[in-house]
Amino acid sequence: MAQKPVIGLLGGGQLGLMLCEAAGPLGTVEIAVLDAEDCPAKHAARKNGLHVTGSFKDPAKIKELAARCDVLTVEIEHVDTEILEEIATKGVEVDGKMKKVPVHPSWKTIRLIQDKYQQKEYFGQKGIPIAEQMAIKSGSERKASLHEVGQKFGFPFMLKGSKGSYDGRGNFKIRTAQDFDSVAEQMGDQPLYAEKWVTFDMELAVMVVRVEDDDGKLNRVLPYPVVETVHEDSICTKVFFPPRNTAVTEEIKIQAQKVACDVVASLWGRGVFAVEMFLKDGQILVNEVAPRPHNSGHYTIEAVHQMSQYKAQLVSILNKVPKNLDLSPTVSSAIMLNILGGAEPTSHDRLANLAEELTSKYMHVFLHQYGKESKPGRKIGHITATGSSSIGQLEERARPLITCVDEIRAERVGGSPPAGTSSQGSKPDPLVAVTMGSDSDLNVMIKATDILEEFGVPYTWNVTSAHRTPEYMEQKAAEWSQGSVKVIIAGAGGAAHLPGMLASITHLPCIGVPVKGSTCDGMDSLLSIVQMPRGIPVATMGINNATNAALEAVRILGNTYPEYVDKMRAYQKRIKVEVLAKDRKAQVTSPRDYLKGM
């Protein structure tokens, strides 16, 4: 076997642990961890004689690690970039010779990210959308500087330490000018900057893989899907893929991925990067960037099964990213819940039982425990639930897990579990779009939405006319084609062009319902819909039979979501039973009496 490359890892917490877990089966790379002897990552790393015991902040230890590695990477950005720069540019002494060891992501990236103010200034210069910010002067000028901010941004505003803070540590919300007096106490004399207060609708995040050629030239950036993140106490505790709120349209998702890619393209070196963003009124603002695997990317282990963020970190650092790598999810939906240590060391044990109980055909639950001692608030594991259903349905199924996590937190911090988590945007992505040429068709088409509701199929509905709103029709068809919608149902009467025109624009299966008008007994509608030219099919239903249109949509969805097969079988059984009941009645009733009873 070819000699395996060795990646040196600064820091051996849970991110390093999962990196080692990803490296194991590959068998193509060794990881040498610099951290305490008993750190989680060393427990999971394949046994090798390469680990270094010590602090990842100790320059001598970093050099010791570098000497035995082919490349260095970090689990956390709070590392000494002077040493990393020296190792990458001047080298480290090995057998009397200087050996340069590449650092990925680059020490330049890590240095920039360490200074949150400079980082944002840099992104701003690159045209990336960020919240307005101002540096705060130090020492005796600080107070005047704060007043200046208060005047410019108004209250409240956010005061942040430029360096060394994460998981919200070092943030201080300034509510009024009176708070200026507490700044020294809260923040010490560290360098500070102010950020304009952003009231956002929700937080999104995108992991991005940065691929760089051996000559240091950017090759490409590959985004993972967009997720919704929920923060509690400034820690990302819940992740939803896809975002639950339908306000996050396909357009916004594409925009978020684009912004994230722009951010990562503007940096240096290889690896995965987390880009955290605010969404406000359809606008994206970049909030934070982490130059490493991230909490908001844990879900990829199961949901982008071909390439988790950890495997991506390895293959990008080694410049082994498959040419045709595709980061499409392998599941329809996923929810990641952090397990934070509870009030008692055993607080979270019930989560394991719950995970076992809730596992089903429709929801797979994956429990990850990091082997860390449980302390209140400490990240000791996470749970990922995946589904072959919409995120709304998965959230319903995962509700007991979410409640349990919330309860453990409430026991720890006091107070009751947050009520908001579930209602925030719980409207699931639509699987079916129901549309009609006129609102006068609704008394027929209502049967379709009734059936969809009966089967628990998330749907969207609207009115669009092929003849009166051709551009709008085109726009909706394009939107549905790119979104979550898998089947379109269109009803129309007369010269009923809507179903066929939609079918011409989209690749999705389109079901047409001929609506009976005031003339021709509906035959005009039927023939307008069914007699499509070769090339563009419309699945045509009987005249006014919107019920069957929805049932056909459910049958089609059954190919993707097994639960609809089960529901369809149950429905078919039920209608059979209904007819058999009528037959039983017929056996004991004369036809004329039967007719009277109807």
Added chain:
Amino acid sequence: MAQKPVIGLLGGGQLGLMLCEAAGPLGTVEIAVLDAEDCPAKHAARKNGLHVTGSFKDPAKIKELAARCDVLTVEIEHVDTEILEEIATKGVEVDGKMKKVPVHPSWKTIRLIQDKYQQKEYFGQKGIPIAEQMAIKSGSERKASLHEVGQKFGFPFMLKGSKGSYDGRGNFKIRTAQDFDSVAEQMGDQPLYAEKWVTFDMELAVMVVRVEDDDGKLNRVLPYPVVETVHEDSICTKVFFPPRNTAVTEEIKIQAQKVACDVVASLWGRGVFAVEMFLKDGQILVNEVAPRPHNSGHYTIEAVHQMSQYKAQLVSILNKVPKNLDLSPTVSSAIMLNILGGAEPTSHDRLANLAEELTSKYMHVFLHQYGKESKPGRKIGHITATGSSSIGQLEERARPLITCVDEIRAERVGGSPPAGTSSQGSKPDPLVAVTMGSDSDLNVMIKATDILEEFGVPYTWNVTSAHRTPEYMEQKAAEWSQGSVKVIIAGAGGAAHLPGMLASITHLPCIGVPVKGSTCDGMDSLLSIVQMPRGIPVATMGINNATNAALEAVRILGNTYPEYVDKMRAYQKRIKVEVLAKDRKAQVTSPRDYLKGM
């Protein structure tokens, strides 16, 4: 955290390694491995002070392991069951007291499996289908016994050592009575038995999880999907899910799972079991049983992602199998290829490059290397390719990998790669069923199969009449509903009942094509198909428009298989370009000249 249970594992090869890899993220169990210090499993196990160095055949070491564990299991069945029985029933001394340590699967199971002759006799008594066999007498009676077999079974027949053989070692094919003289040389004086020669169509395997309550009562057996296995030099080298050959009908798959479950239910203890079977003319014969994770179950790591055979081994041993566990695959198809050490230590390095190159949106390639030194013929890793397509399409995409594995083998054993592997049953499972009421409809329906072929959609077709062959129609509809078929296309004319009757039986989406008959201009067919009662939808196409029926089927398949979305988009682009070309011609041609040119 609750005290973690400790599983003691006898043997630390690649099966143990993957067991440890599965245990890692769970964080709910410790594994203590008994094997050499440097064995693969110990490299992957979470660091703990529990491992025992030594041979898993050494009774003292087994007891040492048992003393520090809550339960024992095995990676290989060739272990001393006397010691295991003693540990389970009498116990092992810990701090002056005897501690009983359960063994899973039971030592009784392992003991039975070790004697291949007794094992089969036992299965035979339980009504499980096996090949005919006869024990061979030992010593001076051996020759007479062999002659007796020759007379009873005819030639060739298979001579097998009852004990201690695996991967085909200890098998000897007796071609003629002359071979009797070589028996001593080939097989020594070990206990032997003869098996009637089985010429099979293919080999199948099913992994089964055995769940047993704490009181030792069988709770349930859960089968994984059926796979096709390919053996070379008596080693399982390739696994296909689902089986490639369409001769393996849904009925046979259900039968194979049932037989495998019967086998495993007849044994004792917890864990996963591999049941290897021969298929001959639709009949199943049990060939071998392994009481542990198995080569033919490697594919589950990626293809039954919620519960690999390794995770299943852990949770069943710990009696933590989720109540509603479902072992449905999470991918449409998978191929597992063993990596055997080649002629050179670096022979298989090209596989890693190939895996990287071939990774795409449609095929995910997962390379597993066990970290073992490469020796010719040694199992040093495996590759699993998964697809969201049929097994036939996946096989095409994975062809370079299969060829590479075959070439590495050919370099090692000499000769050319096997030609047969690919052609054996490469006809993929149908996704669409095309049917019609009469063969006179075929000149219309041929357009549907043309389109399906153009889009590379595997399909099946037949003739069935709702009125003349109602039972046959019912049988086909039921078969398609349970099989790989995802869409039914039915054409019919006149009182065209076939599409609607099929829709009444199946839950699948049904597309109807009204075929124009000699009267009524096709309106009879159209209305017979489209005017279905509420409850049972038929997606109706235009009269004679079988083209659109197939295109609609492709759109529906696009929801499950993204490649058909890409193909449909390309098709729509192509027909657009065709019309635009005609328009360009129109710009430079008078209508009358254009008409003449048509």
